[in-house]
Amino acid sequence: MGSTLRKSLKTIEEYKTANPHYRDLLDILGDILILREEYRKNMTKPIFSVEDKLIPGKMAGGLPLIDLAGNKYDLTRPKEYFDSLISIAQKRMPAEAHRFLDVIKNEQFDWEAIIRESFNPAPEGEDIPEREARASGEHDEQIDLIDLFIEESLRPELEVVAEKYGALVEKSDWTEGYCPICGKEPKIGEIRESEDGRRYLFCNQCGYKWHFRRIKCPFCGNEEQHSLAYFAVEGEESHRVDVCNKCRRYIKIIELPKSSEGVNLDVEDIATLHLDMLAYEEGYN
Numbered sequence: 362m363g364s365t366l367r368k369s370l371k372t373i374e375e376y377k378t379a380n381p382h383y384r385d386l387l388d389i390l391g392d393i394l395i396l397r398e399e400y401r402k403n404m405t406k407p408i409f410s411v412e413d414k415l416i417p418g419k420m421a422g423g424l425p426l427i428d429l430a431g432n433k434y435d436l437t438r439p440k441e442y443f444d445s446l447i448s449i450a451q452k453r454m455p456a457e458a459h460r461f462l463d464v465i466k467n468e469q470f471d472w473e474a475i476i477r478e479s480f481n482p483a484p485e486g487e488d489i490p491e492r493e494a495r496a497s498g499e500h501d502e503q504i505d506l507i508d509l510f511i512e513e514s515l516r517p518e519l520e521v522v523a524e525k526y527g528a529l530v531e532k533s534d535w536t537e538g539y540c541p542i543c544g545k546e547p548k549i550g551e552i553r554e555s556e557d558g559r560r561y562l563f564c565n566q567c568g569y570k571w572h573f574r575r576i577k578c579p580f581c582g583n584e585e586q587h588s589l590a591y592f593a594v595e596g597e598e599s600h601r602v603d604v605c606n607k608c609r610r611y612i613k614i615i616e617l618p619k620s621s622e623g624v625n626l627d628v629e630d631i632a633t634l635h636l637d638m639l640a641y642e643e644g645y646n
Contacts (some may be wrong), residue, residue, distance in 0.1 A: 366398055369625040376632040385454050386631050389506075392449045393513055394627070400442055400517040407521045408434050416526065420533035425544035426526060427519065430477050440472060443514035450506060461507050475511055479545070512545075512566050519543050519567035527569055538579025540564035541571055547579060549613040549630045555621070560614070563626040570626075578605035579612060592643075594636070600629070602636050604645050611645040613637070 373391045377384045411426050419426060447465070450458040464470060523542045535541045540562075547562040550573070561570045562579055577584045583605050591614070593601040599618075604611045613636050615629050640646075 362395075363398065365625075366394055369394055369628055372625060372628050376628065380632060383631060383634065386634075387628075389449055389453045390627065390631050392453065393446065396442075396445060396449065397513070397517050401520070404517065404521070408436070408438060408518050409522050411522060411526060416529060417533070420530065420535055420541065423535075423537050425539070425541055426530070427522060427543045429479075429543075436473055436476065439476070439514045439518060442517065443472060443510055446510040446513055450510070454506075457506065464507060472511065472514075476515065479511075515543070515566055516568065523564075523567045523569040530569075530571070535571060536573075538562065538573060538577075538582070540567060540569055542569045543567045547612055549615070549626050549633070551615045551617050551624070551626065553617050553621075555617070555619045562612070565627065565630065568627075578608060578610065580610040581605060581608035583607040592639075594639070600633050600636065602640050602645075604640065604643075609645050611640045 370391055373387045377387050380387075409427050416426065418424075447458070447462070450461070519542060526542070530541045533541070539546050543564060543566050545564050545566040548565055550560060550562040551570070552558055552560050552575070558575070560573055560575045562573045563570050573579055574584075576586055576589060578589060583589065585607070588606040589603070590606065591601045591603045593599075599616045601614050601616065602611050603614050613630070613633050615624060615626070617624065
């Protein structure tokens with residue numbers, strides 16, 4: 362077990378003590394992190410490839426490196442990984458797992474179709490959560506856990522791409538609010554005081570972080586400061602929610618002091634679910 366994984370598992374244990382309500386989800390995440398590391402160790406040839414000569418043009422044109430919708434990648438291994446993730450839920454949350462297994466067994470549920478659909482731009486007037494719900498036949502709250510597993514199923518393979526080309530992407534002039542590696546929209550990010558308060562967005566699907574302007578909505582591009590705001594829970598000011606009152610979208614942000622060695626944003630995303638609920642209650646999505 363690597364030192365990064367050990368640190369993340371230690372943080373999970375601390376959050377389980379502080380937030381017992383999230384214990385089951387944090388246990389599942391811990392198992393996912395262990396399984397992800399095992400997957401990476403057993404990888405031979407990555408399934409995703411990138412033509413180096415196309416990277417500058419893609420970055421300049423706002424196109425992510427991986428286009429799953431337009432390429433015939435073999436998704437056998439990610440699907441097997443998805444099935445292993447389902448087994449984790451069956452062990453940790455058997456009652457809930459039984460309910461969402463009914464969703465998966467539904468003839469409308471097509472894992473590969475959902476994966477490929479998530480790489481397509483959403484039609485005008487339809488946001489990504491609505492589209493994914495349509496593709497999966499979503500009808501209950503347990504679909505959130507399925508969404509987590511669907512997103513995670515590509516993570517080990519996409520991490521390889523992010524690690525290989527991340528430095529090159531960082532040197533580009535990428536200004537989009539979606540991930541330059543895989544095109545996924547962010548749910549969480551961080552502000553680094555060690556870098557004069559620069560904001561970085563995080564992709565849960567590939568693990569890549571990219572710089573993005575603080576006074577700009579990553580979802581609609583709004584730069585009108587009067588319609589951009591944030592809120593935090595008293596006593597938890599280092600964890601906040603950035604909101605856009607133009608498109609009514611939000612993103613969670615972790616403020617990292619200069620002394621911080623960094624945090625695992627997968628863990629922080631689960632440990633701050635109460636911020637998601639507060640954002641929903643305020644009418645953001």
